[in-house]
Amino acid sequence: MNYWLVKSEPFKYSWEQFVKDGKTFWDGVRNYQARNNLRDMKKGDRALFYHSNEGLCVIGIAEIAKEAYPDPTIDDDRWVVVDLKPVKALKQPVTLAEMKQQPGLENMGLIRQGRLSVSALTKEEYELVLKMGGTKP
DNA sequence: GCCAACGTTGGC
DNA sequence: GCCAACGTTGGC
Numbered sequence: 411m412n413y414w415l416v417k418s419e420p421f422k423y424s425w426e427q428f429v430k431d432g433k434t435f436w437d438g439v440r441n442y443q444a445r446n447n448l449r450d451m452k453k454g455d456r457a458l459f460y461h462s463n464e465g466l467c468v469i470g471i472a473e474i475a476k477e478a479y480p481d482p483t484i485d486d487d488r489w490v491v492v493d494l495k496p497v498k499a500l501k502q503p504v505t506l507a508e509m510k511q512q513p514g515l516e517n518m519g520l521i522r523q524g525r526l527s528v529s530a531l532t533k534e535e536y537e538l539v540l541k542m543g544g545t546k547p
Numbered sequence: 548g549c550c551a552a553c554g555t556t557g558g559c
Numbered sequence: 560g561c562c563a564a565c566g567t568t569g570g571c
Contacts, residue, residue, distance in 0.1 A: 417569090419569090441554075442554090443554090462568085462569060463568090463570085466569090523552085524553095524570070525552070525554085525567080525568050525569065526553095548571105549570105550569105550571090551568105551570090552567105552569095552570105553567090554565105554566085554567085554568100555565085555567100556563100556564085556565080557562100557563095557564090558561105558564100559560100559561090559562095
């Protein structure tokens with residue numbers, strides 16, 4: 411099982427909307443590194459759902475429901491999407507500021523390379539963030 | 548709204 | 560294939 415972190419601007423697609431939809435395909439990735447991460451996702455992997463721009467916090471957990479397939483929204487086979495479904499919200503959102511202060515998270519993709527919209531997490535990082543959010547895996 | 552970080556593009 | 564210019568992202 412692998413662990414990931416995906417970012418979304420709440421204006422564009424919020425956690426609330428995600429929960430309401432029950433499932434979504436993760437499109438709009440136009441960055442090769444992020445794309446490669448998407449391709450590495452396996453069904454059943456877990457991903458933290460992060461709100462950028464507003465909130466600046468990890469707000470919930472998603473699960474990969476379907477592995478990467480060509481982006482249906484554009485005619486360009488360079489880009490792929492994955493299907494995600496919500497698992498649960500964190501009891502307590504974990505903010506970027508908290509994660510920056512947290513020993514053990516200094517190598518997180520989100521902190522080292524803030525602009526990357528899809529990044530990989532280690533199991534330790536993933537579990538630490540959940541713990542900070544008062545949530546059991 | 549500003550600015551830093553980073554990726555991409557295009558001229559040579 | 561290098562590198563400067565430019566565009567985009569996202570935190571502050």
